[in-house]
Amino acid sequence: ASAALAAGRSVLVAAPTGTGKTVVAEYALRRALGTGRRAFYTTPLKALSNQKFRDFRHLFGRERVGLLTGDIVEHPEGELLVMTTEVYRNMVVQQRAEAPPRLSEAAAAAFAGAGGLERLGCVVFDEVHYIADPERGTAWEEAIICSPPGLQLVCLSATVSNADELAAWMEAVHGEVALIRHDERAVPLEHYYYLNGQLILAVDAQGRRVGRLRGVGGEARRGLYHRRGGAAGRRAPQPQPGPDEIGQILAREGLLPAIYFVFRRRDTEAYAETCAHLGLGQRHARQVEEIVAARLADLRPEDRALGQVQSLLRLLPAGVAYHHAGMLPILKLVVEELFNAGLTAIVFATDTLSLGINMPAKSVVIGELTKFDGEERRRLLPNEYQQLAGRAGRRGIDVRGAAVLPYSPWVRAEDALDIATGELLPIMSGFKIRYNTVLNLLSGAADDPEHVVRVLSSSLREFQLDGHLRAQQDRVRALREAVTALPPGDAAVAAEAHPEFRRARRQLAALERALAQADEELAALEAQVAEEAWRRPSRAELRRALRDAPAGQLVRHVDWGWGVLLGRPSTLEGAVALCLFGTAARFVRGYGELGAVPDMAPLDVPPALAALDEEVADVRSLLPRSEWQRFASVWATSAVPQVETQAAEAHAAAARALAERIAAARERRTRAEGRLADLTAGLRAEAADGPLRAPASEDRRRARRLALKLAEESAELEALRAEKQRRVRERLRGVLAVLERFGYVRRGQPTTKARMLRHVFDPNGLLVCEAIGRGVFDGAAPEDLAEALSWFAFDRDLPFTNRLSLPPGLRRLRDQLFGLHREVAGVEDRQGERLTPGPSAVFWGVAYAWARGERFANLLRAVALAEGDVILALNKTLDLLRQVHDALRIAEPRHPLRPALATAEGLLNRGLVAQCSGLGLLAAAEEDEGRLAAVHAEPSAFSRQLSVDGPLTTYD
Numbered sequence: 001a002s003a004a005l006a007a008g009r010s011v012l013v014a015a016p017t018g019t020g021k022t023v024v025a026e027y028a029l030r031r032a033l034g035t036g037r038r039a040f041y042t043t044p045l046k047a048l049s050n051q052k053f054r055d056f057r058h059l060f061g062r063e064r065v066g067l068l069t070g071d072i073v074e075h076p077e078g079e080l081l082v083m084t085t086e087v088y089r090n091m092v093v094q095q096r097a098e099a100p101p102r103l104s105e106a107a108a109a110a111f112a113g114a115g116g117l118e119r120l121g122c123v124v125f126d127e128v129h130y131i132a133d134p135e136r137g138t139a140w141e142e143a144i145i146c147s148p149p150g151l152q153l154v155c156l157s158a159t160v161s162n163a164d165e166l167a168a169w170m171e172a173v174h175g176e177v178a179l180i181r182h183d184e185r186a187v188p189l190e191h192y193y194y195l196n197g198q199l200i201l202a203v204d205a206q207g208r209r210v211g212r213l214r215g216v217g218g219e220a221r222r223g224l225y226h227r228r229g230g231a232a233g234r235r236a237p238q239p240q241p242g243p244d245e246i247g248q249i250l251a252r253e254g255l256l257p258a259i260y261f262v263f264r265r266r267d268t269e270a271y272a273e274t275c276a277h278l279g280l281g282q283r284h285a286r287q288v289e290e291i292v293a294a295r296l297a298d299l300r301p302e303d304r305a306l307g308q309v310q311s312l313l314r315l316l317p318a319g320v321a322y323h324h325a326g327m328l329p330i331l332k333l334v335v336e337e338l339f340n341a342g343l344t345a346i347v348f349a350t351d352t353l354s355l356g357i358n359m360p361a362k363s364v365v366i367g368e369l370t371k372f373d374g375e376e377r378r379r380l381l382p383n384e385y386q387q388l389a390g391r392a393g394r395r396g397i398d399v400r401g402a403a404v405l406p407y408s409p410w411v412r413a414e415d416a417l418d419i420a421t422g423e424l425l426p427i428m429s430g431f432k433i434r435y436n437t438v439l440n441l442l443s444g445a446a447d448d449p450e451h452v453v454r455v456l457s458s459s460l461r462e463f464q465l466d467g468h469l470r471a472q473q474d475r476v477r478a479l480r481e482a483v484t485a486l487p488p489g490d491a492a493v494a495a496e497a498h499p500e501f502r503r504a505r506r507q508l509a510a511l512e513r514a515l516a517q518a519d520e521e522l523a524a525l526e527a528q529v530a531e532e533a534w535r536r537p538s539r540a541e542l543r544r545a546l547r548d549a550p551a552g553q554l555v556r557h558v559d560w561g562w563g564v565l566l567g568r569p570s571t572l573e574g575a576v577a578l579c580l581f582g583t584a585a586r587f588v589r590g591y592g593e594l595g596a597v598p599d600m601a602p603l604d605v606p607p608a609l610a611a612l613d614e615e616v617a618d619v620r621s622l623l624p625r626s627e628w629q630r631f632a633s634v635w636a637t638s639a640v641p642q643v644e645t646q647a648a649e650a651h652a653a654a655a656r657a658l659a660e661r662i663a664a665a666r667e668r669r670t671r672a673e674g675r676l677a678d679l680t681a682g683l684r685a686e687a688a689d690g691p692l693r694a695p696a697s698e699d700r701r702r703a704r705r706l707a708l709k710l711a712e713e714s715a716e717l718e719a720l721r722a723e724k725q726r727r728v729r730e731r732l733r734g735v736l737a738v739l740e741r742f743g744y745v746r747r748g749q750p751t752t753k754a755r756m757l758r759h760v761f762d763p764n765g766l767l768v769c770e771a772i773g774r775g776v777f778d779g780a781a782p783e784d785l786a787e788a789l790s791w792f793a794f795d796r797d798l799p800f801t802n803r804l805s806l807p808p809g810l811r812r813l814r815d816q817l818f819g820l821h822r823e824v825a826g827v828e829d830r831q832g833e834r835l836t837p838g839p840s841a842v843f844w845g846v847a848y849a850w851a852r853g854e855r856f857a858n859l860l861r862a863v864a865l866a867e868g869d870v871i872l873a874l875n876k877t878l879d880l881l882r883q884v885h886d887a888l889r890i891a892e893p894r895h896p897l898r899p900a901l902a903t904a905e906g907l908l909n910r911g912l913v914a915q916c917s918g919l920g921l922l923a924a925a926e927e928d929e930g931r932l933a934a935v936h937a938e939p940s941a942f943s944r945q946l947s948v949d950g951p952l953t954t955y956d
Contacts, residue, residue, distance in 0.1 A: 002027050004178035010153040012128070012170060014163035015182035018360065018395040021156045024180070025124045026059070028154045033060070033079055037121030042085040042143070044130045046071075047332070047357060052126075053082045070879050071917050085125065086136075089143040090761055091117065093440045117148055128155040129427055131166075131460060137430040142437060145173050145458045158387065159183055162426035169463040187393030187401050191420050193413055194241060194406045199253060202417055205400060209417060218412035241406050243271040246365055247278050247320075247346055255363040255402050256280070256345045259353065261388050262367040265866060268322035268348040271367075272315050280345035281319020288317045288343050295334045302857050303912060308867050319345040325352045326866030329916040351388060363402040364392040369411045369419060377589075379415075382422035389420070429461035433735050435744070435766050435835065439758045442750045449732075449748050457728045466724060472717045479713055537597065540834045544825070545597040546577055547797055547841040548818075551610040552602030554638070555579055556595045557588065564603055564635065568799040569613050578612060585609070585616040603638060606631055734831035741827050742770055759887035762880050764792045767817070767824055767836050772884070772897065776816050782903035783851035786877060788813055789884070789904075790847035791839035793876035801864035804845025814844070846870060847877050851907035874913050881905050 001024040004011050011028075013021050025041065032039040041056070043049045046069045053067040053074070066078030068087050095117065131140040147153060153174060157163065167179035188205035193213055202211035243260060250258050262268055281288065292313065296304065303309065312331055315321055321335045321344050338344045339359055351371070353359060366388055369380050393401020405416045433456060441452045456462070537545070545553075546568070553565040555577070563581040575587040577594075588594060608622045609631075620628050739745040744754040744766075757769045768789070771777060777785060787810055806814065821838035828834050846859055859870060885901040909917070 001178070001180040004180070005031060005152070005154070008152065010155075010170065010175065010177045011180055012155045012157065012163065012167045012177055013180045013182075014157045014159055014166075015180070016159050016185045017390040018186040018393070019182055019184070020186075025126070025154055025156060028122050028124060028152065029056075029060075029080060032121035032152070033064070035121060036119075038119045039080050039122040039124070040088055040120065041080065041082045041124045041126065042088045043082070043126045044085055044133075044136070045357075046084060047329070048126065049082050049084055051358065056080060056082060071875060071882070085130070085143055086139045086761065088123065089139040089146075092146040092148070093142055093437055094758065095146065095148075120148070120151060122152045122154060123147065124154045124156065126156050127158070128166075129157045129160055132427040132430060134430040138432050138434065141429065141431050141459050141461075144170060145455055147174060149175065153177075158390070159424065160383075160427050161424040165464070166427060166460070169460050172463065173458045185390075185393065185401075186395045187398055189389060189392055189401045189403060191389075191403045191405065191417070193416070194246060194249065194404055195413075196238075196407075197245075197249065199249060199404065202405070202413075203421055207421060209421065213413035213417070216413040217408050217410075218415065219409050238407070238409070240408055242274060243348065243367070244274045244278060246367075246404070246406055247275045247280070250363060250365075250404070251278070251280060251345070255404075257339060257342065257361050258346050258363040258365060258404075259359065259361045259391050260346055260348045260365040260367055261351060261353070262348065263350055263371040265324040265326045265350060267367075268324050268350060269311065271348040272320045272322040272346075273311070275320045275346060275348075276315055276318045278320075279318075281317055281343070284319070284343045285317040288338060291338065291341075291343070292316055292334060295337070296330070298915065299330075300911075302855055306857055306860065306867060316344065319343075321347045323347050323349040323353050324866075324868075325350065325872070326868040328867045328871060328912065330912075332868075351384070353391075359391065360394040361391050361401075362394060362398050363404060364389055365404045365406065367406060369405075369408065369416055379411075380419050381425055382419055383424050385419050385422075386424065429459060429464055431459040431461035432835070433731055433833070434763075435735065435739060435757060436761050438732070438735055438739070439744065439750050439754045442745070442748075442754075452732060453725060453728050456732060457724060462724065462728065465727075472713065476713045476717050537594075538834075539591045541829075542591045542594050542597060543576075543797065544838070546591075549597065550602050552605045553597065554600055554603070555588075555597050557581060557593055558595045559593070560586070564605060566605065566609055566612050578615070580605075580609065580619065583618050583620055585612050585614075585619050587615055600639070603631075603634055731833070734833040735835070737831050738766075738824075738827050738833060738835075742766065742824075755891035756887045759890055760883050762792060762883060763835070763837055764839070765883075767821055767838065768792065768880070768884060769887075770824065771817060771820055772888075772895075774820070776813065776820065777897060780813065780897075780900065782900045782907055783848055784810055784813065785897070785900055786851045786881065786904040786908050787844070787848035788817065789880045790873060790877040791817065791843060792880060793847075794840040794843035794873045795837065797840070797842060799842050802842070802845065803862045804849060806844055806848065810848065814839070843873065847874060847908065850874060850913070851904065856912050871913060871916050874908055875917060878905060878908050878913070878917075881908070 001011050001013055005024070005028050011024070013024050015021055029039045029041065041052055043052060049067065049069050053065060056065045060080055063075075064079045066075035066081045067073070068076060068081055068083040070084065070087060125140065125143070128140060131137045144153065144155075151174075153170070155166075155170065157166070160166065163179060163181050167177050171177040190201060190205050191203035192199040193202045193211060193216075194200075195213075195216060200211045200213070202209065202213060204210050246260070247258075250256055260271065262271065296309065299309070306328070308328055308331055312321060312335070316334070316338060321338070323332060323335050327335075335344070335347060336357060336359055339347050339361075347353070347359070347361075366380075366385065369385075370377055371380060371384075372378075389401075389403040392403050403420065405413075405420065407413070408416070438452060441455055442449075546565070549565055551564075551566055554562060555565055556562050557579070560581040563579040563586075566578045566580055566585060569575045569578045569587060575589050576591055577588040578585060579588055580586075606623055606627055609619055612619075612622075616622065623631075736745055736748065739754075744751060744757055750758075753769075753773065756772070757765055760769055762768065777788065780788065787806070791814070817839050821836065824836050825834065825838065828836060846863060846865075849859060849862070850856075856867075856870070860867060863870070865873075881901055881904055885898060885905070888895045888898050888901070
């Protein structure tokens with residue numbers, strides 16, 4: 001890698017954790033800085049950026065290193081800037097537009113003064129395998145595609161199966177790339193299976209299966225016993241081992257410190273409590289208490305009383321902890337620091353811990369082999385398992401690392417080992433076209449549309465779709481080389497014949513296109529005949545329909561038929577609805593199970609059924625007989641669409657109406673086939689020995705055949721390239737049509753209105769800019785603006801208990817935004833491009849209360865959200881506030897909303913929110929002491945009036 005970097009080449013390093021990728025990055029950074037150029041280091045996570053900022057200040061000197069993460073701008077004129085990938089993407093995408101990169105005024109001035117991108121010599125992309133992330137991967141692709149030509153890129157990736165394809169794509173869009181691939185771990189890894197109090201070596205350090213576990217595990221799923229009383233000759237499966245049992249065996253076998261992975265936040269906390277009595281932290285308890293007290297010294301008393309703070313104050317001296325995305329950032333930092341210092345024996349964590357943060361352990365326990373991925377519960381992929389197991393084994397400390405798989409009655413041991421040793425799946429692009437990107441690529445130049453097509457055609461998604469095209473390029477290249485290698489006389493014959501064949505091939509290609517067009521027309525007509533009368537909606541349409549649907553909404557299940565929506569459950573992770581089918585209340589576990597949600601008036605559901613949150617085999621037992629009969633009668637007489645009848649009638653009508661057109665299409669296809677066959681036969685006969693100066697020798701005939709083959713393959717290559725361009729242009733056409741409909745583009749070029757949207761990078765940017773342009777926010781108070789923008793900052797749509805309410809003005813504003821989103825979504829749907837997710841239907845009130853001075857603890861009493869979820873939502877709201885404020889600064893400097901937006905930022909950025917935003921950056925900087933002090937307003941009327949009856953179910 002160092003040799004390639006020294007030669008000025010870009011590199012992709014794909015290797016396991018702990019094998020020296022950081023050394024490669026540091027070498028590249030030193031080379032750039034040593035030649036008087038600047039360097040950027042990008043990461044996928046703010047926490048990882050903060051960590052690298054601290055590390056690099058120590059390594060390169062405080063005065064040389066800066067940080068840009070959207071919410072934090074620190075020393076932006078530094079020679080080495082650490083930033084999130086999205087910040088770098090925003091800079092390079094905006095190069096073509098007339099405006100400077102979107103930063104705060106001070107940071108933008110400092111960045112420009114330091115030379116902008118012109119002096120940039122090197123960019124490091126840490127964790128570049130994030131390019132496969134369906135939500136954020138587009139930013140990595142855009143950043144690489146739009147990086148200045150000649151800029152040295154250093155891409156660091158975990159081991160992936162298609163690293164060669166990723167490197168080939170980078171080389172195609174940016175320039176020469178050296179692939180450095182290393183599959184061997186720095187610390188060998190062994191896989192153990194825990195059964196009956198013993199750790200059984202199942203896979204050795206060489207990757208060989210050595211344990212005999214046939215028939216072990218998975219008994220419950222295989223139905224090898226009956227729940228009631230067992231079955232003759234069959235034993236009930238043994239219970240699944242608890243975390244305390246696993247903790248004891250790890251301590252006995254000398255495998256601590258350990259990370260124990262599970263996938264539900266509440267489980268990490270419960271498991272840690274279970275292990276608190278094991279006495280794993282007795283030796284360091286006093287030292288841990290002192291460190292924790294120092295780190296939390298700035299917390300106000302009411303914040304120290306928060307549930308997470310109190311539980312960790314109790315658990316950390318016992319040597320156990322938990323770590324998940326719903327924690328307060330300050331607590332995550334404390335857990336990470338203590339674990340890395342060897343003062344915590346076991347951390348129970350969700351898989352977010354496996355992403356980037358440096359926390360190696362001696363062993364890792366994979367506590368579950370199934371996870372909910374947002375759509376369904378499924379088994380772990382080999383890539384996900386390797387990402388978790390990669391934490392095991394500390395370089396320079398451990399001879400071997402250990403991954404432990406506990407016995408499970410639900411998963412066979414053999415299946416678990418298949419996951420552990422399975423082939424890694426390839427990285428697949430999640431690239432999506434975005435309004436902001438298109439507008440930034442359209443600078444007003446005449447060649448803009450073609451430039452946008454070229455950029456969008458350069459995505460990894462298109463590259464992966466173009467495998468056939470690249471193979472065709474190789475064939476054409478080989479044929480050209482064969483023609484070039486012919487003896488001079490034969491080469492002259494081929495050169496003379498080639499133009500004639502090319503003309504004939506063009507005629508052939510035109511006929512092939514006519515045939516393909518006839519095929520497409522025929523297929524479309526036949527599809528019309530076969531089309532369901534009741535079209536199955538897309539997942540996005542179902543998600544939107546259920547999000548807004550009241551109890552009583554009719555739904556159609558693909559297997560169970562028509563039912564009635566009862567609610568959105570919070571008790572089963574992954575369930576999208578609880579519905580009544582017949583007399584049973586049943587969970588719908590995925591959007592794919594639903595075939596229709598018709599636009600009909602909802603039924604009046606009895607309150608006892610609307611209040612259900614669990615499956616019930618027979619709901620009649622919950623209601624008086626008369627109430628059930630009344631409801632059942634209304635349901636039976638409702639105008640439920642008769643799908644099967646409608647479909648049969650529609651099929652018959654379509655067949656009659658389209659019969660003549662189908663017959664004509666088939667006739668056109670037959671004629672095109674005949675002409676194509678005639679021309680093909682004539683062309684091949686000409687190549688063999690036709691009248692066009694037919695050569696006498698076999699060598700000359702061979703030369704003409706080569707010329708024909710080259711013409712054929714070249715025409716095929718041109719056709720493939722044209723199809724790729726058509727595909728990309730069609731997607732771009734849909735995006736431009738939406739932008740033109742709302743006035744951001746006219747005749748393919750951006751309007752003045754586009755200047756603001758260019759600088760709003762949020763997925764809801766079009767909706768927010770349109771709301772501002774239509775005056776939806778005009779006259780709104782700062783706290784109202786903060787609240788309204790917070791509805792775009794919460795992207796999880798599962799319901800949770802929310803006892804907050806909004807004043808009438810905000811409720812009206814919320815209705816306006818939802819109405820505007822329906823308008824935008826309708827336009828997008830007509831173009832086949834759903835890009836705007838819209839405001840959250842379940843999140844409200846938090847930002848309004850916080851901006852009005854409410855205490856954090858009182859917010860948690862009102863909403864069933866984890867502390868970290870509230871902080872994250874408020875930080876995302878702050879980021880959107882800053883985006884909108886800076887966009888207005890550039891597009892409309894005198895816009896009346898700017899002062900209110902600036903005030904709103906100040907109202908939100910206080911207390912724990914302000915404290916958490918700067919965590920881990922300047923802890924050792926004496927001049928910055930006190931920077932993170934909490935600022936709390938007096939309690940508002942809200943805190944005095946709030947009453948909570950009973951415990952809340954924690955949202956997860």
